[in-house]
Amino acid sequence: MVVLCEKIAVIGAGSWGSVLANILILNGKQVCIWSRRQEQVEELNNLHTNEHYLPKLKYDPRLEATTSLARALAGADVILFAIPTKAIRAMAQQVATLLKAGAHPVIVHASKGLELKTHKRISEILAEEIPSENRAGIVALSGPSHAEEVARHDLTLITAAAKDKKAAQCVQKIFMNEYFRVYTNSDIIGVELGAAFKNIIALGAGALHGLGYGDDAKAALMTRGLAEIARLGVALGADPMTFIGLTGVGDLIVTCTSVHSRNWRAGDQLGRGQKLADIVANMGMVIEGINTTKAAYELAQQKQIEMPITEAIYEVLYQGKEIKAAIADLMKREGRSEEETNY
Ligand SMILES: NC(=O)C1=CN([C@@H]2O[C@H](COP(=O)(O)OP(=O)(O)OC[C@H]3O[C@@H](n4cnc5c(N)ncnc54)[C@H](OP(=O)(O)O)[C@@H]3O)[C@@H](O)[C@H]2O)C=CC1
Numbered sequence: 285m286v287v288l289c290e291k292i293a294v295i296g297a298g299s300w301g302s303v304l305a306n307i308l309i310l311n312g313k314q315v316c317i318w319s320r321r322q323e324q325v326e327e328l329n330n331l332h333t334n335e336h337y338l339p340k341l342k343y344d345p346r347l348e349a350t351t352s353l354a355r356a357l358a359g360a361d362v363i364l365f366a367i368p369t370k371a372i373r374a375m376a377q378q379v380a381t382l383l384k385a386g387a388h389p390v391i392v393h394a395s396k397g398l399e400l401k402t403h404k405r406i407s408e409i410l411a412e413e414i415p416s417e418n419r420a421g422i423v424a425l426s427g428p429s430h431a432e433e434v435a436r437h438d439l440t441l442i443t444a445a446a447k448d449k450k451a452a453q454c455v456q457k458i459f460m461n462e463y464f465r466v467y468t469n470s471d472i473i474g475v476e477l478g479a480a481f482k483n484i485i486a487l488g489a490g491a492l493h494g495l496g497y498g499d500d501a502k503a504a505l506m507t508r509g510l511a512e513i514a515r516l517g518v519a520l521g522a523d524p525m526t527f528i529g530l531t532g533v534g535d536l537i538v539t540c541t542s543v544h545s546r547n548w549r550a551g552d553q554l555g556r557g558q559k560l561a562d563i564v565a566n567m568g569m570v571i572e573g574i575n576t577t578k579a580a581y582e583l584a585q586q587k588q589i590e591m592p593i594t595e596a597i598y599e600v601l602y603q604g605k606e607i608k609a610a611i612a613d614l615m616k617r618e619g620r621s622e623e624e625t626n627y
């Protein structure tokens with residue numbers, strides 16, 4: 285079947301959805317973005333701004349926003365979900381009920397997390413909720429990318445991952461331009477897991493910063509964090525090589541070092557002694573790593589995979605352990621061989 289990729293529905297007008305929609309418009313596509321808030325739709329349509337999420341960005345006036353999901357989906361060749369992981373299943377159910385017989389869009393998501401309780405990846409949730417006869421393929425769009433930088437056309441390289449090569453190539457084609465370069469990858473398991481798990485380590489990197497630790501500590505956390513991400517990822521079916529790519533180490537680096545990262549900022553604030561509930565209440569945007577820490581911790585227990593950093597962060601977030609005590613316990617662990625614990 286020929287995959288047409290001209291008309292795109294973007295679900296979610298937060299930081300990432302709105303910037304991705306703007307790229308597509310600038311790339312000459314027809315885009316309708318869905319938001320659940322009428323005042324935001326009016327702001328996007330009339331002022332071409334999105335003050336809460338990206339106060340400096342002026343959106344292309346051709347970008348149409350709507351609160352009507354049916355309108356956004358009408359005739360869409362591609363449906364892009366860019367909402368928090370916890371909202372994916374309910375939105376996918378709504379989308380499924382509105383897709384007309386004969387509709388066959390490529391389903392893309394740009395979200396980074398695992399579902400709580402089921403521990404499912406986002407593409408698995410989408411596959412469960414959107415009938416296979418109503419979709420052309422499921423693609424995860426992922427990699428080191430902050431909305432704030434993409435908004436100002438800084439250089440960004442990311443990955444469109446799918447089992448179905450044609451669907452990944454469709455997504456690659458619609459997004460590629462002189463500042464946004466997209467690779468394809470068939471290991472959607474590794475891509476989605478790398479994207480989800482790096483947020484846990486970013487919380488830790490932020491906490492180290494907030495506590496005043498130096499670059500040695502941050503490099504150590506990222507390296508050993510990547511080892512345990514890969515360990516769990518491989519146990520869940522990922523190709524280990526994916527973790528040294530854009531969606532693995534690439535995204536880990538950017539999220540653990542950028543002031544734009546909400547996960548890093550949340551960790552930094554924790555390190556400075558703020559309460560988790562206050563940090564969540566004040567961020568005004570999703571901090572995916574908090575839920576993902578729980579999901580990864582539970583998965584690691586189930587699969588009996590050693591994930592000392594994830595466990596330490598879980599204890600801090602969910603059991604009220606002092607960060608300094610968690611660090612001291614990590615440092616006191618028995619000496620190990622690096623080769624035997626790389627992943
Ligand atoms: N920001 C970034 O640079 C990047 C983000 N991502 C990932 O993209 C996903 C979305 O992130 P981002 O755009 O940054 O998040 P934001 O917090 O900036 O925006 C979230 C968007 O989702 C909407 N939303 C929240 N809850 C629901 C719900 N229950 N039902 C429907 N819509 C909902 C929000 O609507 P409302 O405004 O009404 O609350 C808002 O439009 C995350 O998984 C994130 O990890 C990936 C790469 C880069």
Ligand SMILES: O=C(CO)COP(=O)(O)O
Pocket residue numbers: 396427428429430483486535538539544545546547548570571572
């Ligand atoms: O995924 C991201 C960067 O690639 C965005 O990270 P945060 O959600 O921490 O802002």
